[in-house]
Amino acid sequence: MPPDPVVSCDLDSAVTGRLVADLRQQAERLGFSRLGVTTAEQPPRHERLVWWVGQGLAGSMEGWLQKHLPLRARPDSLLEGARSVIMLATDYVSGDDPHRRDPNRGQLARYALGDDYHGLLRQRLNELGAWLERQVPGCRCRGVVDSAPLSERELAARAGLGWFGKNTMLIDPRAGSYFFLSGLLTTLDLPPDEPIKVDHCGSCTACLDACPTDALPEPRLLDANRCLSALTIEDRGPVPVELRSGFGNWVFGCDICQEVCPWNRHAPGTAEPALQPSADGGTLSLLDLLALDATGFRARFRGTPLLRAKRQGLLRSAAIAFGNHPNPEQAAGDSLEMLRQRLADDDPVIRGAVAWALGQWRRRSPRLADGIVPMLRGRLDVEADATVRSELEAALA
Ligand code: B12
Ligand code: SF4
Ligand code: SF4
Numbered sequence: 001m002p003p004d005p006v007v008s009c010d011l012d013s014a015v016t017g018r019l020v021a022d023l024r025q026q027a028e029r030l031g032f033s034r035l036g037v038t039t040a041e042q043p044p045r046h047e048r049l050v051w052w053v054g055q056g057l058a059g060s061m062e063g064w065l066q067k068h069l070p071l072r073a074r075p076d077s078l079l080e081g082a083r084s085v086i087m088l089a090t091d092y093v094s095g096d097d098p099h100r101r102d103p104n105r106g107q108l109a110r111y112a113l114g115d116d117y118h119g120l121l122r123q124r125l126n127e128l129g130a131w132l133e134r135q136v137p138g139c140r141c142r143g144v145v146d147s148a149p150l151s152e153r154e155l156a157a158r159a160g161l162g163w164f165g166k167n168t169m170l171i172d173p174r175a176g177s178y179f180f181l182s183g184l185l186t187t188l189d190l191p192p193d194e195p196i197k198v199d200h201c202g203s204c205t206a207c208l209d210a211c212p213t214d215a216l217p218e219p220r221l222l223d224a225n226r227c228l229s230a231l232t233i234e235d236r237g238p239v240p241v242e243l244r245s246g247f248g249n250w251v252f253g254c255d256i257c258q259e260v261c262p263w264n265r266h267a268p269g270t271a272e273p274a275l276q277p278s279a280d281g282g283t284l285s286l287l288d289l290l291a292l293d294a295t296g297f298r299a300r301f302r303g304t305p306l307l308r309a310k311r312q313g314l315l316r317s318a319a320i321a322f323g324n325h326p327n328p329e330q331a332a333g334d335s336l337e338m339l340r341q342r343l344a345d346d347d348p349v350i351r352g353a354v355a356w357a358l359g360q361w362r363r364r365s366p367r368l369a370d371g372i373v374p375m376l377r378g379r380l381d382v383e384a385d386a387t388v389r390s391e392l393e394a395a396l397a
Contacts, residue, residue, distance in 0.1 A: 011136065016191055019135060026131050027088060030124045031272060033179060034089040034172065036159030036193045040075040040082040040185060043154035052221075059224035060235045068149035075150060079142040079185040084192070086128075086184040087156040090121060093178035093269045097282030102249075103325045104335075105283035106318055109229065109253025110178060112305040113282050114275035121145040121182045129184055136188060145182035152181040160193035163200055166219035167207035167257035173200055176264035200263070207257035212246035216257065228254035232317045233309050238352050238387060241394075244320050251284065251317040252306055278304070289318040290338045315342070316353040323357030328365045336361075336371065343379050352391040355379070359395025 011019065020037065027035045043049075049072065052058065053065050076082040092111050099105050111117065125143025132141050144150045153170050156162065162170035162177070169177035173196070201219070208216045215226035224230040228250050231239055239247075258264055292300060297311040306314060322339065325331045342354045355376065362372040373396065380392045 011188070013191070016189075019188075020190055022135070023086070023128075023132065027086075027128055030127055031090070032088040032124060032128075033091045033175065033268070033270075034161060036087050036089075036156065036161045037190045038085050038087060038155050038159035038192050040079075040085050042073050043075070043151040044158055045154060046073050046151070049151065049154075057221070057223050057225070059227075059230050061224060061230070071149040072151050075155065075185060078144065078148050078150060079140065079187070081140070081187045082142075082185040084186050084188055084190040085150075085155050085159070086186060086190070087152070087159040087161055088121075088125075088128075088182050088184065089156070089161050089172065089175070089179040090117075090182070091175060091179045091268050091270045092117065092272075092275050093267050094271075094276050095269070095282075097277065099281065099283045102283065103321070103327070104286055104331060105249065106251030106286050106289060106321050107249050107283055108251065108306070109255050110282065111180065112252055113277040114272075115303055116305050116307075117180055117275065118145055118147070120272070120274050121180060122147070125182055125184055129186075132184075132186060132188070139186060139188045141184055141186045143182065143184050145180070150183050150185075152183055155183060156181050158192075158195050160195050163196045163198065164220055165207065165261065165263070166201045166205065167211075167216060167261065168220055168222045169258060169261075171200070171261070171263050173263065174266075174268075176267035177258050177261065178264060178267045178269075204262065206260040206262070210256050210260045212248060212256060213243050228256075232313060236310075236312065236349070238349055238391075239316065239320060241356070244356065245324060247317065247320045248324055249283075249286075249321040251286075251289065251314060251321055252309055284318075286318045286322055287335050287338055290315060290322075290335075290342055312347050312349050315345075315347075315350045319350065319353035319357045323353075323360040325361075328361035328368055332361070332365075332368055336368070340375055343375065348385040348388050351379075351383075351385070352388045355388065355391040355395045359391075359397075362395065 024035050058065050071077050075085055100107050122145055129141030129143055133139055156170055162172040165171045171177045213226045215223050232252050294311055301307045339354050339358055342350055345351050358372050362369040376392050376396050383389050
């Protein structure tokens with residue numbers, strides 16, 4: 001079948017001015033917080049993205065990002081004849097959990113407290129695209145929310161939705177950085193918005209100073225090999241030992257470089273029901289997490305962003321968070337028995353993380369050490385996996 005003809009949608013400036021004003025209203029009605037328009041030309045600093053991936057700074061996402069670099073350079077490759085990209089911001093922060101600093105509980109990134117945002121934003125993008133296609137018959141639209149290789153942050157910066165903070169987040173001077181981005185490509189030629197030219201970070205370095213794993217070695221440069229967000233959500237396998245203490249009690253994502261940012265003090269937040277925290281609030285009991293088997297994990301997190309970490313990732317991070325507990329004797333109670341059970345988990349990555357956590361407790365509490373050492377030795381007697389054996393030996397050393 002021949003491809004659809006590319007319908008040129010040149011409108012006169014008075015008509016596009018009215019159309020964009022109506023588009024803003026329609027986007028707001030659908031629940032988007034802000035909107036900016038840019039051209040479908042190559043995103044600014046695309047060469048910087050190529051350099052970043054080439055330097056190995058993308059961590060485990062390197063293969064995926066590398067493969068799509070040519071498409072990222074050409075937004076119009078995602079929709080034939082695309083001339084504009086409408087970038088949309090959706091605020092997501094929703095109250096706060098008073099138990100965030102409770103070391104018996106695991107912290108979740110604020111974006112992940114409610115349902116998976118992809119479904120919500122996709123539905124809104126589809127509605128906005130359908131609305132636009134009705135206004136200008138012949139024009140075509142395609143919505144993207146992490147679903148296609150679009151440099152969302154770069155395009156949103158060019159569309160005036162924020163400036164790049166030193167933490168690499170896009171920050172809106174009125175709304176901070178707790179917002180999702182999504183894009184609507186269109187064949188319409190819409191007047192682009194102006195980017196923000198001022199660097200509002202000034203001399204502040206709060207995010208660089210606060211990052212617990214030094215994942216921001218210099219302003220606007222992130223090393224995904226060290227970022228807790230990548231380590232807890234994307235990465236599989238054992239976490240490098242030297243980064244484990246930086247986890248604190250984060251088990252899914254990390255917001256530290258946003259929490260310390262002064263521009264987030266007045267983040268507007270959202271009342272959207274789908275983005276509100278589930279019954280547990282913004283944290284999860286570490287003990288409950290470690291109790292989950294494969295079926296329990298799927299049932300508990302179906303429809304939420306947490307599924308992405310898989311059981312291995314979430315339980316591995318929960319074990320590391322237990323290992324970082326400042327008062328193991330207070331935590332021990334039921335948790336020590338749970339850690340003993342997980343030392344025999346089917347997944348070697350979870351077994352390894354549990355061995356590390358027990359080693360941390362053993363070192364910090366001579367009282368607990370009496371029970372922990374035989375536990376570790378008993379496991380070492382039967383353990384066949386070489387990596388887990390090294391973890392057990394290190395925990396006993
Ligand atoms: C890969 C990815 C990650 C990776 C890498 C993050 C990163 N900083 O690159 C990991 C897994 C670590 C990650 C983490 C997070 N992510 Co993420 N991630 C993405 C994704 C899929 C691609 C980002 C990308 O292209 N990175 C490549 C690097 C090179 O880009 P960059 O760091 O942005 O670098 C640019 C700037 O630094 C800029 N730059 C460099 N120097 C200079 C100098 C000046 C003067 C200027 C102006 C600019 C500038 O140029 C670089 C090249 O583009 C996007 C979605 C998308 N499709 O775009 C979401 C996205 C960026 N992530 C998002 C979120 C919410 C997060 C987290 C907050 C989640 C969490 N709480 O755990 C953290 C934040 C960590 C952080 N500080 O960035 C949001 C960001 C929204 C916003 N307001 O910015 C996005 C847009 C997803 C979405 N659809 O909403 N993420
Ligand atoms: S998300 Fe956390 S680990 Fe990643 S750069 Fe920000 S503070 Fe550092
Ligand atoms: S914490 Fe300071 S340096 Fe970092 S992004 Fe916010 S304003 Fe910029």
